[in-house]
Amino acid sequence: MASLVCADCRREYSCGEKIWKCSCGGLLNIEFQPLFPIDKIRSRKSNLWRYREAIPLTEDRNIVSFDEGFTPLLRVEISGRPVWLKQDHLFPTGSYKDRGASVLISKAKELGVETVVEDSSGNAGCAIAAYCAKAEISCEIFVPADTSPGKLAQIQMSGASLNKVPGSREDTARAVLHAAETNYYASHSWNPFFFHGTKTFAFEICEQLGWKAPDTVIVPVGNGTLLLGAFIGFRELLQAGIIGIVPKIVGVQSVHCAPLSQAFRQGMKTVPPILKQDTLAEGIAIAEPIRGPQILRAVENSGGAFLEVEEEEIKEALIELARKGFYVEPTAAATIAAIPKYLSQLKRDETIVSVLTGHGLKSTEKMLKILAEHH
Numbered sequence: 001m002a003s004l005v006c007a008d009c010r011r012e013y014s015c016g017e018k019i020w021k022c023s024c025g026g027l028l029n030i031e032f033q034p035l036f037p038i039d040k041i042r043s044r045k046s047n048l049w050r051y052r053e054a055i056p057l058t059e060d061r062n063i064v065s066f067d068e069g070f071t072p073l074l075r076v077e078i079s080g081r082p083v084w085l086k087q088d089h090l091f092p093t094g095s096y097k098d099r100g101a102s103v104l105i106s107k108a109k110e111l112g113v114e115t116v117v118e119d120s121s122g123n124a125g126c127a128i129a130a131y132c133a134k135a136e137i138s139c140e141i142f143v144p145a146d147t148s149p150g151k152l153a154q155i156q157m158s159g160a161s162l163n164k165v166p167g168s169r170e171d172t173a174r175a176v177l178h179a180a181e182t183n184y185y186a187s188h189s190w191n192p193f194f195f196h197g198t199k200t201f202a203f204e205i206c207e208q209l210g211w212k213a214p215d216t217v218i219v220p221v222g223n224g225t226l227l228l229g230a231f232i233g234f235r236e237l238l239q240a241g242i243i244g245i246v247p248k249i250v251g252v253q254s255v256h257c258a259p260l261s262q263a264f265r266q267g268m269k270t271v272p273p274i275l276k277q278d279t280l281a282e283g284i285a286i287a288e289p290i291r292g293p294q295i296l297r298a299v300e301n302s303g304g305a306f307l308e309v310e311e312e313e314i315k316e317a318l319i320e321l322a323r324k325g326f327y328v329e330p331t332a333a334a335t336i337a338a339i340p341k342y343l344s345q346l347k348r349d350e351t352i353v354s355v356l357t358g359h360g361l362k363s364t365e366k367m368l369k370i371l372a373e374h375h
């Protein structure tokens with residue numbers, strides 16, 4: 001049986017409770033025993049629910065799914081070296097957030113939830129809105145007012161009500177808390193079920209590499225839903241004896257908003273809030289990551305690191321990717337911009353996996369601006 005356990009006071013709750021944080025205010029994690037029946041998994045449909053016994057949902061009938069996941073893992077040459085790129089921009093709503101939304105909204109359905117609220121820099125809102133539409137759960141999404149118009153349209157087209165909050169991403173996070181008092185908070189950073197969806201990223205990579213872990217995984221990090229999901233997933237595979245070591249996890253931030261990278265460099269265990277500057281990489285522009293200490297520990301335990309990328313490097317990577325046919329949003333390009341930096345300090349050959357996290361069609365206005373600058 002799965003249970004919710006507070007990261008601060010260790011208080012335990014049943015997974016049947018409609019809660020998203022501990023009564024002490026602490027973050028909740030899920031404790032349960034995942035299983036990996038490999039022969040069965042191999043014979044199932046190629047979506048993320050093939051790892052059913054590793055997903056903490058009680059009844060199959062509550063699964064809310066578009067057959068998402070098991071995205072292609074492509075070998076691409078970067079700086080003359082082969083790197084595996086997970087094509088997570090090809091999810092139904094155009095970002096990897098569908099991994100978390102499918103599991104979290106399935107759990108909401110299992111709990112009999114009728115309305116959810118969520119705050120997002122855009123993509124998580126798009127994902128939660130679409131899965132709520134499928135589950136017939138009503139949903140209100142809070143976003144910063146300056147979020148990409150494509151994402152705002154996508155959220156509204158799903159039938160969600162949209163609440164545009166003036167100011168920063170942090171102002172949006174504060175605005176939702178009031179609504180979260182009376183509605184189920186489908187938060188991708190607070191709610192632990194989201195991470196038990198994003199962890200399927202690790203399962204798929206291992207399976208696609210022949211049930212082997214890569215040496216290094218390079219992922220973008222703002223609130224850490226992919227980074228922590230990857231860490232949880234690889235650790236579960238390790239505990240099940242399927243892999244021998246958790247890969248090094250490398251988190252990528254924008255120089256304009258790098259609170260985790262800065263804290264890590266200074267050997268800190270917590271993450272002081274920073275003053276951020278505007279960045280093209282809106283998806284990782286998180287100045288106060290809620291699970292900051294947990295992210296620092298995950299990167300440290302994996303033997304990984306943080307890398308920072310400049311605006312100009314993001315733009316160049318975006319254009320270079322698009323010229324190769326990979327049309328992704330700037331936040332996804334930021335991750336790829338960090339790969340040459342990682343390769344240049346590498347001392348031996350490694351199997352490296354990275355990811356394209358969001359589709360380019362979400363950011364048409366940014367693309368038009370870049371095109372105008374280049375002509």
Ligand SMILES: Cc1ncc(COP(=O)(O)O)c(C=O)c1O
Nearest residue numbers: 123221222223224225283357358
């Ligand atoms: C395209 C894209 N990549 C990466 C991220 C980073 O995710 P997180 O903030 O959970 O670390 C986001 C978050 O919104 C995103 O939209």
Ligand SMILES: [Zn+2]
Nearest residue numbers: 006009022024
């Ligand atoms: Zn607690």
